[in-house]
Amino acid sequence: MTEAAADFRETSADPVTESLPYSHLSLELGHLYMEDFAEGAERLERHFAAVRPWAETARAWTAALPTGNRPRISTCFLIDDYFSRLSTPAELLPVLLEAADRAGLSIDYLARESGCALADPLRPDRTGLAEAVMHRLVESPPPGSNGFRPPVSRTGWLTNGRRAPTRRTSAALDSDGGWQPPRETGARGHSVFVDVELWDDAGERRTWSCAFLAAVWQLTRLGLLRDDGRAVLTPTPWERREFPEDWDALPPLLRLTPHAPPFTAYYTCSVLPTRFLPVEHAVRVVLEQVHVDARAVGQAVGQAEREHLVLPVDVVERTSYLFPPGL
Template sequence: MTEAAAVFRETSADPVTASVPYSHLSLELGHLYMEDFAEGADRLTRHFTAVRPWADTARAWAATLPDGKRPRISTCFLIDDYFSRLSTPAKLVPTLLESAERAGLTIDYLARESGCALADPARPDRAGLAESVMQRLVESPPPGSNGFRPPVSRTGWLTNGRRAPTRRTSAALDADSAWQPPAETEARGHSVFVDVELWDDNGPHRTWSCAFLAAVWQLARLGLLRDDGRAVLTPTPWERDLPFPDDWDALPPLLRLNPAAPPFTAYYTCSVLPVRFLPVEHAVRVILGQVHVDADAVGQAVERARQEKVTLPEGVAERTSYLFPPGL
């Protein structure tokens, strides 16, 4: 007769999923390339002037809360310092903030796009946000798929359906086989098939695509990213009269510029963007639909929303919305 071995485990060994505060809406006031900033302050002022009425529209939607509660709405702006760095924070950020203020807008949170991609310098042993989200991708196999296509972890491509078959074993098969079109998995009538490039390895280091980094950005704004239970991309307070550094890497990935701002993370997101971002954001929704998000983080958001009588859709992509005004 053998004795059962007792196993003791420290409760602290199980990572606890940190909770984050929630606004009702995270309102993104823009996402511009460095080339846009290079056009000067007038270009930024035109951008925010065009954004202002649409930002007011998004605020009006958030005002329809149960029990007449005042909505918590935080604003944010994402600067592209990942694909190019034509200027410095010391030169660019003050001009950006002044242009927004001239249009009657306040940027509560300022984020660097490289913060969605690179590892935290304080924790070089940990993967960057993009890498950790990539590891959570779960491809949705379309009906009738045979596994011929290598997984997204090898190819760097993710789709929302069945690709057109390309494999041929002989010239005879080519002659006899009928062409088959690609097909969207959940098409309503006709397909809108999308094949999204998530990264490339053409240079010395992996380069994440704009669409994939935008998906990481959405997940961060929705408060659904964790690192061993710890919250990530948390805001660093920054005094508005404090000078900005000359080096982007010396700037925290996410700044809280307004000390009175509602929380950065929110139940819903809305982004006011130039129409050229429309295909990128379509790709973002394809990605969000195939990310296995931390179950505890999702549960926390749902429970917090329930306590405020706010209903959250089951799908993460359905918590995101966009406005594409003319003239941006």
């Protein structure tokens, strides 16, 4: 008779994954650069006037929810305070919110793009979101790859397939193979090959790319990021009428509507100018190669099941976009 082996572990060794509330849909009403804001209130009014009918189209998706589900749709807006700061929150945000209001739109949550990149200065023990997601990247090796290309952690580039081989220095060595085109992994017929720059180290500190920060933004809206089990980028209630003069004095994510549906959602939809289309293609390439916390995914899937919803495990299948003409 053999003894049964026992495995004893400290309960603190497995951090508890904080659960989050979920809306059915996180609807992004825009993402503009500081240069867009510099054009004034009329530019913002044109933006929201163009967004409104498409936002209503996105809301119509909730008609497909199972009977008995009251639609929960939260709206959000991402402001680029990472790449440039041509104005202050005190000057910019009231004009932004008034323009949305005149178009009949309400922004429930307002986020700073720098919040997706930098560590919280009030919590130096926490890693910045972008760096944390970078460490969760798992490159999909294309068929026939030999590991010649350095990993993304060294190069800062991520692709959706096989790159064209680098030309050899010797013409004699080149004669046997010749040029070979890049190839998308899983291409249907013809390839749409994408090579995404995630960051550069040209300045004093690393600069994350717009595409990579947008991928972090999507993961945050889907409620799939944790820091040792703790939720990240949680909304800070903001009911004051005045905004600070300094962006760094503003929390990275504000809840402007007191009783808004949850910021995190089962699905996301972003209404964006057409110039963001290549950026969002790059976002999907990134999302396909992020190893998401399985416990966070399980919580979202389980909560959806309790609402009689079948939620795809694949993160990319939960994201959607609308690119209105002329926006």
